[in-house]
Amino acid sequence: MEAIVVSVRREGDIGHARRAAASTAGEMGFSPLAVEQIAVVVTELATNLVQHHTIDGQIIIRMTDGCGRPAIEIISEDQGPGIAALHQATQDHWSSRGTMGCGLGAVQRLMDTFDIESHPTSNATESDTPAFGTRVTARKWVENGEQPHRFNYSANSRPYPGETENGDAFFIQEDHDGVLVAVADGLGHGSKAAIASRRAIETVRQNVRSELEPLLGVLHRKLSGTRGAAITLVRIDLEERKLAHIGIGNVATRVYPTGTSQLVTLPGVVGMGELDRPRLNCMTWPKDGTLIVFSDGISAKWDPSDEATNWDNSVTVIGHNLMKAFGRSNDDATVLVVREAD
Numbered sequence: 001m002e003a004i005v006v007s008v009r010r011e012g013d014i015g016h017a018r019r020a021a022a023s024t025a026g027e028m029g030f031s032p033l034a035v036e037q038i039a040v041v042v043t044e045l046a047t048n049l050v051q052h053h054t055i056d057g058q059i060i061i062r063m064t065d066g067c068g069r070p071a072i073e074i075i076s077e078d079q080g081p082g083i084a085a086l087h088q089a090t091q092d093h094w095s096s097r098g099t100m101g102c103g104l105g106a107v108q109r110l111m112d113t114f115d116i117e118s119h120p121t122s123n124a125t126e127s128d129t130p131a132f133g134t135r136v137t138a139r140k141w142v143e144n145g146e147q148p149h150r151f152n153y154s155a156n157s158r159p160y161p162g163e164t165e166n167g168d169a170f171f172i173q174e175d176h177d178g179v180l181v182a183v184a185d186g187l188g189h190g191s192k193a194a195i196a197s198r199r200a201i202e203t204v205r206q207n208v209r210s211e212l213e214p215l216l217g218v219l220h221r222k223l224s225g226t227r228g229a230a231i232t233l234v235r236i237d238l239e240e241r242k243l244a245h246i247g248i249g250n251v252a253t254r255v256y257p258t259g260t261s262q263l264v265t266l267p268g269v270v271g272m273g274e275l276d277r278p279r280l281n282c283m284t285w286p287k288d289g290t291l292i293v294f295s296d297g298i299s300a301k302w303d304p305s306d307e308a309t310n311w312d313n314s315v316t317v318i319g320h321n322l323m324k325a326f327g328r329s330n331d332d333a334t335v336l337v338v339r340e341a342d
């Protein structure tokens with residue numbers, strides 16, 4: 001299926017984008033409810049493009065299997081004034097607790113993955129102000145696809161509010177015997193942090209079958225010359241009902257209902273200096289387990305009475321709630337939530 005690109009300049013284009021997304025979603029086998037949710041998401045994103053008077057705003061709708069299973073991918077992209085719009089989203093409506101305005105909260109809530117980033121464009125103005133565009137990428141997995149999936153997962157990631165690039169990056173890939181997830185938090189924030197975390201995720205992508213200990217060694221070499229990153233890798237093996245974990249730095253992992261089982265990472269920075277021999281942690285993967293991996297842009301001081309820690313919710317709602325309730329305003333923030341499908 002070819003990507004559908006809808007140019008969004010005026011009100012009338014919003015309906016065009018919405019209908020294109022709904023029909024693609026319908027063809028892909030989404031339920032009527034999910035089709036409706038995808039239509040809402042595209043409407044919100046397209047409305048943003050029109051309301052912010054963006055340059056060359058477009059909605060891209062395509063099928064992807066980037067995480068090892070089919071999903072619809074909705075990209076909203078413009079060539080500016082993205083940074084202004086992002087700033088507005090982050091300052092005016094994106095509260096210090098990480099809530100996003102401009103309808104982006106709905107996008108996060110209704111889709112399984114959400115990623116927002118600003119990128120430099122060639123539309124430099126006479127005032128020499130660098131121009132930035134904004135790109136929002138959101139995916140939703142096909143629930144009734146031909147390939148039965150064994151996990152449900154959600155991923156939420158956003159940059160330091162007002163920053164142009166996301167210094168965090170994540171990876172999720174399901175295969176026949178389990179799933180591999182990774183979160184990389186490039187040191188600091190901004191573009192240099194983004195270079196480190198993107199290189200980390202690209203390296204994970206190229207070594208998905210590797211054992212976790214040697215993979216961390218490969219990451220350490222590949223990240224030399226960058227700022228380095230905090231990285232956590234988790235593999236769940238369904239045949240052996242085992243979860244393996246390894247991490248360096250402040251990317252935390254929790255497994256519920258085991259609750260207290262905090263999988264410990266070693267101090268250090270992947271890509272910088274000498275690493276202590278990293279330790280592989282293993283535990284039984286419970287059938288009803290919920291795995292949460294998050295960067296330190298999410299406060300770990302979870303209040304058990306907060307609705308965000310109601311693990312009976314869907315993975316999408318949990319991810320959205322954790323970002324909203326515990327996302328820090330002074331860092332890039334990423335949270336992945338993974339659970340075995342029924």
Ligand SMILES: [Mn+2]
Pocket residue numbers: 185188295296297331332
């Ligand atoms: Mn961080």
